[in-house]
Amino acid sequence: MTLFHSIAAGVVIVGLALTAIAALVRIVRGPTILDRMVASDVLLTTLMLAVGSHMALTGSTENIPVMVAIAATAVLATIVVARYVRRRAMTAAADSQPGSGADHA
Amino acid sequence: MLDTVLDGLSLVCLIAAAGFSVAAGVGLLRFPDVLSRLHAATKPQVFGLLLVIAAIALHERSWLTLATLLPVFVFQALTAPIAAHMVGRAAYRTGQLDEESLVIDELAPDVERSDRLG
Numbered sequence: 001m002t003l004f005h006s007i008a009a010g011v012v013i014v015g016l017a018l019t020a021i022a023a024l025v026r027i028v029r030g031p032t033i034l035d036r037m038v039a040s041d042v043l044l045t046t047l048m049l050a051v052g053s054h055m056a057l058t059g060s061t062e063n064i065p066v067m068v069a070i071a072a073t074a075v076l077a078t079i080v081v082a083r084y085v086r087r088r089a090m091t092a093a094a095d096s097q098p099g100s101g102a103d104h105a
Numbered sequence: 106m107l108d109t110v111l112d113g114l115s116l117v118c119l120i121a122a123a124g125f126s127v128a129a130g131v132g133l134l135r136f137p138d139v140l141s142r143l144h145a146a147t148k149p150q151v152f153g154l155l156l157v158i159a160a161i162a163l164h165e166r167s168w169l170t171l172a173t174l175l176p177v178f179v180f181q182a183l184t185a186p187i188a189a190h191m192v193g194r195a196a197y198r199t200g201q202l203d204e205e206s207l208v209i210d211e212l213a214p215d216v217e218r219s220d221r222l223g
Contacts, residue, residue, distance in 0.1 A: 008116035015123030019149075022130030026142070032201050034139045034192055041188065042129055042146045049126055049149065052157035053119050056164045064170075067177045071154075075184035082191035089199040 005057070012053045019046045037081045044074050115163035122156035125149040138203035139196040143189055150185045154178060 023046065026039035048070050051063050125148055132145020158178050162171045196202055197212065204210075 004113065004116060008120050011120050012123045015127045019126040019130035022134045026133045032139060032196075034196050034201060035142060038139065038142050038146050038192060039133055041150070042133055045129075045146075045150045045153070046126055049122055049153055049157050052154070052161055053122070056115055056119055056157065056160040059164055061161070061165060061170055061173075064173045064177070068173075068180065071177045071180040072184070074181075075188045078188035079191050082188075082195040085195045085199060089195075 009057050012057070016046050016050050016053065033081065033085060037078055041074065041078055044070065048074075111163050111166065115160040118156045118160035118163065122149070122153040122160070125153040125156070129153075137206060138201070140193060140202050141206070143192055143196075147185060147189045151182055154181050 020043060023039045023043040027036050027043070030036040030039055048067055051066055051070075055061060055063050129145050129149045133142050136142045136145055155178060158174045162174060165171075
């Protein structure tokens with residue numbers, strides 16, 4: 001069992017590290033702001049999975065409040081950025097509207 | 106005996122959660138546009154977290170721990186779909202999607218009709 005425990009710990013560490021690196025690469029390279037937001041969401045989820053996996057592997061429970069706080073507030077940044085993108089697009093459309101509006105009239 | 110089995114199950118849950126996480130990371134790197142990346146990214150947000158919470162609960166085996174873990178999953182299950190919906194909506198409405206990869210766009214006729222009526 002102790003060998004399986006060590007193997008599982010290794011798999012979890014390597015897997016979560018790979019995911020975090022992939023999310024960081026996408027944050028740096030992502031062509032649009034929404035790509036970066038999705039990737040940063042994945043990074044935050046990976047952090048939450050890492051905190052939880054650490055608790056399960058070491059048998060401690062003191063980090064549960066951290067998980068509750070992250071789970072409750074992670075959505076705020078995503079919603080703010082999504083609304084910002086939408087509003088910026090609407091503003092850009094309104095700015096280009098007078099010319100095309102005159103054509104319609 | 107039962108303790109050994111439950112500890113083993115907890116480790117299996119952790120490995121499965123790590124696998125989901127890796128799948129999300131690979132999808133994030135390899136998929137072509139925002140909507141498909143969103144599809145890959147939202148899997149571990151709910152199911153991976155559920156597996157990790159199950160692993161903690163199986164390892165601790167106390168009702169108090171389960172009761173404190175439940176809000177984590179409830180918050181995440183309530184808010185993750187909202188965030189994904191907002192990102193998907195913003196991506197669609199600002200045209201940041203790969204039109205070539207779409208098989209069918211069921212939203213376009215509705216948007217067109219609402220624009221015509223409005």
